[in-house]
Amino acid sequence: MMALRIKGLRKRYGDFEALKGVDLEVREGEIFALLGPNGAGKTTLIRILAEGLAYDSGEIKVFGKELSRETRRLIGYVPQESIAYDLLTVRENLEFYADLYNASRERIGELIELFSLPEKKKAKELSGGFKRRLNLAIALLYDPKILILDEPTTGLDVPSRREFWEIIRNFRNEGKTVLLATHYMEEAEELADRVAVMNEGKVIATGTPGELKHLIGEESIITIRGLLKGLEGIGYPFVERGSEIRVRVRNPREALPEIVEILVKAGSSVKEIKIEEPTLEDVFVKLTGRGLE
Amino acid sequence: MNPRAIKGILIKDLKEVRREKMVVFWVFVFPLMWVTLMGGLWGSPGSPVTVDVGIVNPGGNFSTLITGVMENVTINGTHLFDVREFPDVSSGLEALKRGSVNALILFPKDFDANISSGLQGKVVVYFDRTDPQDYQIVSSIIRSFFSGVGREFRERKMEMMMAYIPGEYFETYNLSEERIREYFLASAEPIALEERSVRGEKGEGIRFYVTGFIGIQFLFATMLSIGSSVLEEINKGTLRRIAASPTTPWDFLIGKSLSTLITITVSILVGIAYARLVFGSTLFPSPFGWLIIFTAAVFSMSLGLAIAMLTRSERSTTAIVNLVSMPLLFLAGIVIPASIMPEWARPIAHYFPLGRALKVLRLSDIYGRPTGELMGDFTYVLIWSVVMAVLAVASYAWAIKRME
Numbered sequence: 001m002m003a004l005r006i007k008g009l010r011k012r013y014g015d016f017e018a019l020k021g022v023d024l025e026v027r028e029g030e031i032f033a034l035l036g037p038n039g040a041g042k043t044t045l046i047r048i049l050a051e052g053l054a055y056d057s058g059e060i061k062v063f064g065k066e067l068s069r070e071t072r073r074l075i076g077y078v079p080q081e082s083i084a085y086d087l088l089t090v091r092e093n094l095e096f097y098a099d100l101y102n103a104s105r106e107r108i109g110e111l112i113e114l115f116s117l118p119e120k121k122k123a124k125e126l127s128g129g130f131k132r133r134l135n136l137a138i139a140l141l142y143d144p145k146i147l148i149l150d151e152p153t154t155g156l157d158v159p160s161r162r163e164f165w166e167i168i169r170n171f172r173n174e175g176k177t178v179l180l181a182t183h184y185m186e187e188a189e190e191l192a193d194r195v196a197v198m199n200e201g202k203v204i205a206t207g208t209p210g211e212l213k214h215l216i217g218e219e220s221i222i223t224i225r226g227l228l229k230g231l232e233g234i235g236y237p238f239v240e241r242g243s244e245i246r247v248r249v250r251n252p253r254e255a256l257p258e259i260v261e262i263l264v265k266a267g268s269s270v271k272e273i274k275i276e277e278p279t280l281e282d283v284f285v286k287l288t289g290r291g292l293e
Numbered sequence: 294m295n296p297r298a299i300k301g302i303l304i305k306d307l308k309e310v311r312r313e314k315m316v317v318f319w320v321f322v323f324p325l326m327w328v329t330l331m332g333g334l335w336g337s338p339g340s341p342v343t344v345d346v347g348i349v350n351p352g353g354n355f356s357t358l359i360t361g362v363m364e365n366v367t368i369n370g371t372h373l374f375d376v377r378e379f380p381d382v383s384s385g386l387e388a389l390k391r392g393s394v395n396a397l398i399l400f401p402k403d404f405d406a407n408i409s410s411g412l413q414g415k416v417v418v419y420f421d422r423t424d425p426q427d428y429q430i431v432s433s434i435i436r437s438f439f440s441g442v443g444r445e446f447r448e449r450k451m452e453m454m455m456a457y458i459p460g461e462y463f464e465t466y467n468l469s470e471e472r473i474r475e476y477f478l479a480s481a482e483p484i485a486l487e488e489r490s491v492r493g494e495k496g497e498g499i500r501f502y503v504t505g506f507i508g509i510q511f512l513f514a515t516m517l518s519i520g521s522s523v524l525e526e527i528n529k530g531t532l533r534r535i536a537a538s539p540t541t542p543w544d545f546l547i548g549k550s551l552s553t554l555i556t557i558t559v560s561i562l563v564g565i566a567y568a569r570l571v572f573g574s575t576l577f578p579s580p581f582g583w584l585i586i587f588t589a590a591v592f593s594m595s596l597g598l599a600i601a602m603l604t605r606s607e608r609s610t611t612a613i614v615n616l617v618s619m620p621l622l623f624l625a626g627i628v629i630p631a632s633i634m635p636e637w638a639r640p641i642a643h644y645f646p647l648g649r650a651l652k653v654l655r656l657s658d659i660y661g662r663p664t665g666e667l668m669g670d671f672t673y674v675l676i677w678s679v680v681m682a683v684l685a686v687a688s689y690a691w692a693i694k695r696m697e
Contacts, residue, residue: 051537072537083534087312088305099301100538 001063003028003146003177004049009058011044018044020201022058026146031168031178033188035280036198042181043080043150045198049179050077050148063145073101076144080151082131083138086124090117090134094141103141111137115167129160136167146177153187165191185280195280199288212283221282222247222256223274230266234259239285248282294547298540302548303555306522310556320514320560324506325567331502331628332572344434345375347385347394353405355414359442366438373434389421395431396420411450444482451477499568500576500659501630506564507586508627508651510557512618515593519553520601520610523689527605536693546598546689553594554587561586582658585671589650592678595685602688605695626651646677 004026011019019041026032034042047053049060052072060067062074084093094108112119115133118126126134132152139147149168153161168191172178182188188195189209197205197212205212225244236255238247249255252275263270310316346363350356366373377394379385385397397419408414418435422428455474463470526532535545569575578586600617601610623629624641625648631639642648653670656662 047533051533069539073539077534077537079530079534081530083529083531085305085309085531087309092305092308096301096305097534097538099297099304100535100540102295102297102539 001028002026002061003063004179005059005061005064006045007059009045009048009055009060011041011048011053011055018201019048019055019058022198022201022203024196024203024206026177026179027194028063028145028177029172029175030193031172031180031191033192033195034179034181034198035183035185035188035195035284037183039200040198041201042183042198046077046148046150046179046181050075050079073142074145076139076142076147078132078135078139078147078149078152080154082123082135084123084126084131084134087122089120089122090126091119093123093134094137097138098141101142103143107141107143111140127160128155129157129163132156132160132164133167136164144176146179147171148179148181150181151183152180153182153184161187185284189280197280197284197287199284204287205283209280212280213278215283215286217250219248219250219278220252221276221278222249222252222259223276224259224263224270224272226271227269228263229268230263233262233266235262237286246282246285248278248286295540295544298538298544299548299551302535302540302545303552306549306552307555310518310552316518319517320510320556321563323513324509324560324564327509327628328499328502328506328564328568329571331505332499332568342430342434343372343375344396344431345377345394346435347388347397348376348378349380349382349385349397349399350378351400351402351404353400355405355408356400359400362442363438373438386419389419392421395427396435398435408446447478447481451481499572499574501655502628503565503568503576504651504655504659505628506568507561507654508625508647509622510560510564511589511593511647511650512621512625512627513614514560515553515557515590516597516600516614516618517611518556518597519549519594520597520614521607522549522553523598524601524605524607524610527692528607532693542686542690542693546686550591550594554590557590576658578654579658581664581667582654585650585654585657585674588671588674588678589647592646592650592674592681595678595681598685599681599688602685602692605692621645621647624648646674646681650674 002025004024006022006024009019009022010017022041022045034045036042044053048055049067050072052069062071065071085096088096091108091112094111098105098108111117115137117130117133117137123131123134152168153164156164165187168178168180180191192209194206194208195212196203205215223244223246227243228245231238231240231245234247236247236249236259238245247259256273256275260270260273310320348360350360360376360378363374364372364376377388379388379397382399385399388394389397399417399419401415401417404414404416416439420428420432451474454477455470458473523532526535536542565575565577597614600613604610604613621627621641624634624638625645626634626642627648631642631648631652634642642652649670653667653674657664657667
């Protein structure tokens with residue numbers, strides 16, 4: 001069964017059209033990632049689903065029923081920013097949201113234990129990682145069937161990020177559905193069963209990470225790092241990021257000497273060369289002509 | 294309506310208020326500062342006044358006697374006059390103009406001669422009328438003093454006159470010496486004013502300033518707290534979460550309003566107890582008084598919320614609330630009684646709902662006017678509170694819609 005079915009969703013802020021007819025289907029029990037750069041429309045889509053933000057046209061169904069105040073209760077939402085009150089303790093924050101959602105008090109204890117939250121600490125005293133955990137605990141207070149996370153690991157260090165991913169996987173293992181918005185392709189690749197690539201208010205591709213990578217075909221990626229000159233003469237599609245370029249080629253054995261020769265002749269100082277499999281970012285670059293950052 | 298959500302919002306807000314230092318200052322410390330200042334300055338009888346008096350005395354017996362009495366008059370152990378003698382009028386007037394004395398008393402050269410010969414002795418008193426309040430106080434004290442001195446002179450003169458009345462006169466006209474003395478006294482002072490005082494219930498000025506402190510709560514703490522609190526929820530993003538929950542906007546506003554009402558009630562009770570502790574007197578509102586307080590608080594909260602929702606900025610809200618509140622602090626009869634305000638300012642105290650509410654509270658709980666007589670004024674405040682509450686809810690709904 002489809003947990004979420006979205007058809008032709010449009011949303012306009014004044015002259016700016018944030019969503020230009022989004023179509024999306026999220027299956028029950030999967031982790032589904034919305035991948036796209038900032039401004040792609042991910043947060044607007046999520047706010048429509050989780051916060052009841054008004055939309056101009058389109059259709060949204062949650063487990064086959066129209067999105068409404070009632071069906072929204074099936075959705076738990078973890079926004080980017082902390083929604084905890086700084087002056088309240090962890091337990092007090094959970095008690096407050098439990099009152100709003102008419103959730104049981106027993107659930108608070110369970111969540112504190114599940115996420116190892118320091119219940120007597122004030123929210124302002126928590127680290128970034130624990131703030132995210134508290135946000136997640138708040139979203140799980142009323143045991144929703146769908147969990148929506150907006151950029152859940154932005155700003156977290158690597159260990160905290162990996163811990164958070166584990167928590168999300170456990171949630172999926174319990175049979176719940178996860179919709180995850182992220183601009184980290186590594187996060188989408190690591191976690192998602194399926195990915196929708198969003199750009200400029202539209203879904204431009206949907207599939208498993210493997211299916212999406214096949215969009216690139218038999219191509220490989222050559223990454224070259226150094227003080228690079230003469231890039232205009234390379235003759236293959238590439239993306240430049242700081243002192244690094246990622247070049248998409250069909251046959252790396254033939255292309256690599258050719259590219260290096262061009263760069264060296266132009267006066268480049270090459271420090272590192274790698275041949276890699278394509279990532280979701282390369283897919284995004286191929287589809288949009290620009291990077292995710 | 295969701296009672297559990299309302300209770301949750303109420304408890305959450307009260308916890309935040311208790312832990313937020315700035316809120317504690319505005320809700321508790323600031324009003325107590327006002328009670329202390331106003332009560333200390335005008336709310337208690339205070340210490341006796343000392344008047345600095347300059348005297349130009351040509352050196353006669355009577356003028357010297359009067360000057361000596363003046364130097365020795367005391368009230369509760371404090372000298373009423375601080376007397377400085379000047380050699381001539383011009384130096385005395387210089388001192389008066391400089392403000393080093395409050396009045397200059399001139400005994401003319403013929404003063405002693407006139408008194409000795411039974412004629413009227415004239416005394417000239419110079420005042421600086423630049424400060425009308427100062428003039429009123431100083432002139433009334435000096436007039437009272439000379440009135441007392443005049444009475445003493447009359448009594449001595451009467452005794453002298455009694456000595457000249459022949460003894461047979463009393464038998465011929467069947468009059469007693471006492472009776473004639475009474476006649477003499479009555480001819481010199483036909484009407485005698487006897488001053489007596491009682492300790493009335495409405496006496497202490499601190500009761501006026503306790504109600505003033507309640508007014509300050511309406512103008513600052515109440516008006517600011519709910520508006521700022523809602524804006525904080527908008528800015529932080531928590532209001533979006535609350536709006537997405539099963540909680541309705543009415544649950545949210547009722548919870549916020551209740552927490553504000555509880556906060557100001559506690560603050561008012563602290564102020565009332567503080568006044569009792571420090572000034573020995575206070576005013577505890579009657580049930581009707583509390584009804585007025587809560588009705589006015591609804592008006593104040595609604596006005597604050599409407600301002601906050603229309604500006605949608607904490608800084609602008611604080612600036613506008615201060616802009617509205619500061620003049621009203623003095624013009625709405627909160628710290629200055631409407632009866633002594635200039636004519637142009639009185640309508641503000643009369644028509645501005647918070648000014649009217651305080652007037653009703655004072656009439657009811659300080660001056661003991663029956664509730665029935667005040668129902669018209671109360672209805673006026675109630676209607677304004679309802680109108681402002683509707684406007685506040687409308688502006689809240691408008692702001693929530695624009696919260697994209």
